[in-house]
Amino acid sequence: MSKEKYDKNKEALELSNGNDPLVKFSELTGIQSNLTSYIYDSCSKDPNGISEKITIKELCEIADTSAPSVKKSILRLRDKNILFKGEYKDGRGGWTQYVLSRNVFDDMKELVTVDNKAKSSETKTIDNAGNDTENNSKVEVGVESASKTVDETPKSAKTKAKDHHDEHEDHSFPNWVTFGHTDNPIEAFVKIFAWLVFWTILEVLAIVQEFESFILNMTILFGIAIIKCWFICSFFMHMAWDPPLVNRTAAVPFFFLAVLFLAIGLTTPGAVDDLATICGF
Amino acid sequence: MSDDHEHHAHIETPAPFIFCIATAIMFIGLVMATAGGENKTGDGGYWFVFIMGIIGMFTAFFMWIQDYWNQEGEEDEHIETHHPFWASISTRKFGIWIFLLTEVMVFSTLLSAYMRYRAAVPDYSPDIDCGLQFEDCWVPAADVIRSHLIFGVINTFALLLSSLTVVLALYAAKNNNPKAATRYLMVTFVLGTLFLVLKLWEWGEMKDGHFWGEECNVVKQDIAHHCIAPKYEHGFWLDTSIEGSTFYITTGTHGAHVFIGLIAILYLIAKANKDGYNEEYHETIELFGLYWHYVDLVWVFVFPFFYLY
Numbered sequence: 001m002s003k004e005k006y007d008k009n010k011e012a013l014e015l016s017n018g019n020d021p022l023v024k025f026s027e028l029t030g031i032q033s034n035l036t037s038y039i040y041d042s043c044s045k046d047p048n049g050i051s052e053k054i055t056i057k058e059l060c061e062i063a064d065t066s067a068p069s070v071k072k073s074i075l076r077l078r079d080k081n082i083l084f085k086g087e088y089k090d091g092r093g094g095w096t097q098y099v100l101s102r103n104v105f106d107d108m109k110e111l112v113t114v115d116n117k118a119k120s121s122e123t124k125t126i127d128n129a130g131n132d133t134e135n136n137s138k139v140e141v142g143v144e145s146a147s148k149t150v151d152e153t154p155k156s157a158k159t160k161a162k163d164h165h166d167e168h169e170d171h172s173f174p175n176w177v178t179f180g181h182t183d184n185p186i187e188a189f190v191k192i193f194a195w196l197v198f199w200t201i202l203e204v205l206a207i208v209q210e211f212e213s214f215i216l217n218m219t220i221l222f223g224i225a226i227i228k229c230w231f232i233c234s235f236f237m238h239m240a241w242d243p244p245l246v247n248r249t250a251a252v253p254f255f256f257l258a259v260l261f262l263a264i265g266l267t268t269p270g271a272v273d274d275l276a277t278i279c280g281f
Numbered sequence: 282m283s284d285d286h287e288h289h290a291h292i293e294t295p296a297p298f299i300f301c302i303a304t305a306i307m308f309i310g311l312v313m314a315t316a317g318g319e320n321k322t323g324d325g326g327y328w329f330v331f332i333m334g335i336i337g338m339f340t341a342f343f344m345w346i347q348d349y350w351n352q353e354g355e356e357d358e359h360i361e362t363h364h365p366f367w368a369s370i371s372t373r374k375f376g377i378w379i380f381l382l383t384e385v386m387v388f389s390t391l392l393s394a395y396m397r398y399r400a401a402v403p404d405y406s407p408d409i410d411c412g413l414q415f416e417d418c419w420v421p422a423a424d425v426i427r428s429h430l431i432f433g434v435i436n437t438f439a440l441l442l443s444s445l446t447v448v449l450a451l452y453a454a455k456n457n458n459p460k461a462a463t464r465y466l467m468v469t470f471v472l473g474t475l476f477l478v479l480k481l482w483e484w485g486e487m488k489d490g491h492f493w494g495e496e497c498n499v500v501k502q503d504i505a506h507h508c509i510a511p512k513y514e515h516g517f518w519l520d521t522s523i524e525g526s527t528f529y530i531t532t533g534t535h536g537a538h539v540f541i542g543l544i545a546i547l548y549l550i551a552k553a554n555k556d557g558y559n560e561e562y563h564e565t566i567e568l569f570g571l572y573w574h575y576v577d578l579v580w581v582f583v584f585p586f587f588y589l590y
Contacts, residue, residue: 030560065457065559073561185452193445200437200584204430207589221585228581236444236574238567243369249378253385260393 009086012099019081021101031063031073038062040108053095192235296345307334377568395527414512422528425517433588436476443472444577447570459557470546490516538576
């Protein structure tokens with residue numbers, strides 16, 4: 001290892017200790033989470049916490065995605081101070097060594113330890129209840145299971161985070177909207193579209209009937225428009241699943257809408273329309 | 282592996298600001314050129330201001346595209362705050378919501394103006410004196426369109442379906458299926474184009490008075506059976522009556538939003554072909570989807586109040 005190359009890894013280690021990550025590991029999702037888990041495994045084999053030489057091909061296989069996507073994710077992880085780049089080789093057969101943020105590394109290590117302990121106690125309980133003659137083989141199973149947990153722990157954290165963020169998979173549709181329970185978001189969205197078509201046909205048919213009553217016509221038109229609006233906002237615009245910030249932001253114009261439609265739109269020509277008269281001057 | 286040459290995800294571009302200023306200049310020029318001057322009949326000199334605004338808009342638009350074109354990732358910075366409530370969505374998503382709020386005000390203004398004008402004039406009825414040309418009564422665009430309502434209905438379904446395809450594009454991207462995402466975006470583009478083509482054709486037919494049937498004529502004046510009012514004898518256009526003004530301004534503003542949406546879809550399709558949207562990078566589709574659903578939402582109100590009643 002040349003002096004220059006050594007310095008790059010050393011520099012990465014210094015950065016990993018001196019810069020706090022902008023997000024926690026549990027907040028990472030998708031490709032970023034997969035890559036971090038993989039790099040953690042590699043770093044944990046080295047006493048200094050420096051990863052092995054990792055190629056882009058390896059990362060593509062782990063994340064099951066294209067090289068540009070992997071590169072982008074690595075860049076994002078570096079932006080978030082989760083990952084620091086050490087020694088690398090450019091061009092054909094290129095590779096890179098990484099260092100994880102010290103905080104992230106410790107968090108992940110703790111996750112693995114907790115899971116290991118949980119698994120070990122589970123295995124012990126099974127062992128105690130079991131036959132003595134089978135003890136040896138069960139201990140082996142226990143060790144195997146614990147080592148499996150070490151590999152799987154980052155993935156379960158990843159899945160948890162992904163579940164938290166993936167709106168379509170996490171948030172179910174009301175049963176009455178989808179005519180019964182469905183786990184397929186595409187099917188659910190097609191049913192939302194079917195609802196919108198249904199309401200459109202209904203409003204056209206209602207108007208073709210040419211009801212005499214103005215109030216009845218307005219009730220039908222406004223009523224159906226508001227129902228369609230609810231379907232679009234709730235499901236197509238994700239407002240049913242968005243955080244409160246979105247819904248409260250969207251509620252802001254209602255005050256102005258009330259002013260526009262009630263104070264302007266529905267006034268008659270004879271109504272008071274100048275500020276001085278309204279204020280009683 | 283080296284990512285030294287990768288582009289940094291955060292781009293600072295003056296393009297949106299320039300675009301806003303240019304848009305303001307364009308509108309000032311348009312208003313003054315058509316309704317400015319001493320007699321409020323328009324000041325031709327302001328067409329220059331209008332053209333300068335248009336040039337500014339195009340320049341800023343291409344600057345914007347150029348700045349983002351080579352960006353490999355997406356900005357996902359959260360709102361900087363000490364309170365988690367404000368950091369629950371990305372800054373870009375919050376930004377698009379604020380933009381949509383302003384859009385709500387634009388269309389609310391148009392719809393409330395329509396209601397105000399309509400409330401000021403009695404609706405046509407054979408029982409009241411509407412004047413020789415029916416000039417004292419409100420003869421809605423819906424009566425002009427009624428015999429060809431099917432095109433409005435097709436347009437409604439096209440927009441609703443395009444909203445679904447945008448959702449499916451986002452879903453495909455989130456599931457690491459960039460090809461499906463691109464295909465859905467292309468379908469959305471086709472549906473949006475269909476909407477605009479039908480709309481333009483419909484406008485042309487109404488302008489030229491082709492919508493009234495052979496059996497209807499000026500003498501018959503049978504509006505109850507959706508024949509044409511005398512005041513629309515030579516067609517129904519922007520300056521024919523207040524009914525025409527409100528109809529074309531509102532549907533025209535909506536059509537302009539669809540057109541802008543189509544430009545945005547073209548960019549998304551090109552970007553999808555270049556980089557591909559996936560599980561990690563799909564926020565742009567989501568933000569565009571919010572805009573497109575909003576355009577759909579506006580149509581949900583425009584359609585019944587201009588095409589049905």
